[in-house]
Amino acid sequence: MMSGDGLVFRVRPFFGELSVDQAFGLCDLADRFGNGILDLTSRANLQIRGVCEKDQATLLKALDDLELIDSNPAAEGRRNILIAPHWEEGDLTHQLCRDVLQTLPDLPDLPEKMGFAIDTGAVACLSSGSADFRFELTTQGHVMLRADGAQGGRVIPRAEAMRALTELALWFVQSGGSAAGRMARHLERASLPEGWDTATPRPEDKSLDIGPTQRGTVLGAPFGKIASADLRAVLRQTEVASLRLMLGRTLLLRGAFVRKASGFVTAPSRLMDVHACPGAPYCAAASVETMPLALALAPLTVGSLHVSGCSKGCAYPKAAMTTLVGRDGRFDLVRQGRPWDEPCQSGLGPDEVKTMGDLG
Numbered sequence: 001m002m003s004g005d006g007l008v009f010r011v012r013p014f015f016g017e018l019s020v021d022q023a024f025g026l027c028d029l030a031d032r033f034g035n036g037i038l039d040l041t042s043r044a045n046l047q048i049r050g051v052c053e054k055d056q057a058t059l060l061k062a063l064d065d066l067e068l069i070d071s072n073p074a075a076e077g078r079r080n081i082l083i084a085p086h087w088e089e090g091d092l093t094h095q096l097c098r099d100v101l102q103t104l105p106d107l108p109d110l111p112e113k114m115g116f117a118i119d120t121g122a123v124a125c126l127s128s129g130s131a132d133f134r135f136e137l138t139t140q141g142h143v144m145l146r147a148d149g150a151q152g153g154r155v156i157p158r159a160e161a162m163r164a165l166t167e168l169a170l171w172f173v174q175s176g177g178s179a180a181g182r183m184a185r186h187l188e189r190a191s192l193p194e195g196w197d198t199a200t201p202r203p204e205d206k207s208l209d210i211g212p213t214q215r216g217t218v219l220g221a222p223f224g225k226i227a228s229a230d231l232r233a234v235l236r237q238t239e240v241a242s243l244r245l246m247l248g249r250t251l252l253l254r255g256a257f258v259r260k261a262s263g264f265v266t267a268p269s270r271l272m273d274v275h276a277c278p279g280a281p282y283c284a285a286a287s288v289e290t291m292p293l294a295l296a297l298a299p300l301t302v303g304s305l306h307v308s309g310c311s312k313g314c315a316y317p318k319a320a321m322t323t324l325v326g327r328d329g330r331f332d333l334v335r336q337g338r339p340w341d342e343p344c345q346s347g348l349g350p351d352e353v354k355t356m357g358d359l360g
């Protein structure tokens, strides 16, 4: 993708995991071709920003050498897969993800943003992530497939999982879903075929928080920014088996116990409730800087806060208690809403916003 500061390369690690060598390799590529920062996205992918067009082919080759690109371009383009982070080799989650990877090239043509969630680990943890086809477990532990936007799904025998996925994808296309672009939007107008809304998924477990866990340490990356130097430092300070990218702009250092890590948060932090996209000058659509205002407002507010460079809302396409949206060099204020919702105030300067006192 072209952005305000050059090309953006999105890297989707297989099974949501990076080996230590891959992580070091990405740090080197971010320094050599990008701006030295890896962006951890809301879909738990990484981005290298600020790449010159002339370096495009070299960077692609380097990512291929790190085994971070699918050799099948059709599969690579569709590889929007969220996976519950605590999978083990050969378990149900790992197997389902492997099967989805193999099935991707055979699925009908789906809109580019559509994606898949494999939420069949010990606890449910992906419902807040962006996905259209969700593999989950019922409250009794049966595998089910749920169309995003539907309350329930369909229980599927394990051996039939990919056939069921293909069937649901075909229904989406044949019922005109491509015009809506996403499953949940399509279901606002269309009804699923009979039997696709009968099974209830397990409730979400909210306990996966930042800090030490039995499997390693979960680090938070404020605003999703990971400086290559900070990531290298944390990888050198301790033995890490691998890195797993997680929702909420967090990552798991498997097998490692870390108390302090420069550039990351290692305990629940107010900063992780604050969202900001790159803004100006990094994105061509932005007319305002976002991160300085977000940092200044973080200690002055208590509820969820989103500073967005424009109404697209890339960093947090959801409702926040306070959303500030850049427009023509000033900010619109949306309370309890999304960046594209009707603002209650407009034309605010950053200093005006900082002294408002009632932002929430």
Ligand code: SF4
Residues within 6 Å of the ligand: 277, 278, 279, 280, 283, 284, 285, 286, 308, 309, 310, 311, 312, 313, 314, 315
């Ligand atoms: S929200 Fe707008 S300004 Fe921010 S990154 Fe997305 S397109 Fe750019």
